[in-house]
Amino acid sequence: EPEVTQTPSHQVTQMGQEVILRCVPISNHLYFYWYRQILGQKVEFLVSFYNNEISEKSEIFDDQFSVERPDGSNFTLKIRSTKLEDSAMYFCASIRTLEHTQYFGPGTRLTVL
């Protein structure tokens, strides 16, 4: 069964550094999402992406965050200058159409020191 993949599984970085989290959505999917889960807390929506542009974003997704689909397969989340409070698990998800079933990747654990 096709699946969403994410790399790296764990990223450790220093405060103020830039990080790029990578996702490979399922190949025929058209809608892409990033979520985050701070340890022990709920999963929070960050951003949705369709047709090479952001379709919706939450309050969390401020100017420090950006997303990109640089080629036909990858979907990236960039945090320009990481803060301690960015430490969380980041999940990518994708869907083929608006059929409501999002497939989630295994997540990238980001630790900001």
Add this chain to the structure above:
Amino acid sequence: GDSVTQMEGPVTLSEEAFLTINCTYTATGYPSLFWYVQYPGEGLQLLLKATKADDKGSNKGFEATYRKETTSFHLEKGSVQVSDSAVYFCALTDNYGQNFVFGPGTRLSVLP
């Protein structure tokens, strides 16, 4: 805005016990409802879903029925196993399948 409320955890049960995890929601329109499961150290996995009122989602012995009149989507399993120990998230998405709204999660521990 849309929201999802789940029963507080953790829930601790003995093997073969009956499980219910309550979930209620607030939403405009006609959301689709989901249960996701997160096993220790892993990502989110879709457990089951229902896209319209009175639909029943089922998978791996788990069931949940979309109750529009009570705005609920309670998760049930007749006989839990140790391997069911995980965090369970109730979630909804709007008519347009855009962003998901997740509940806070309920941690289930099943003891042998």
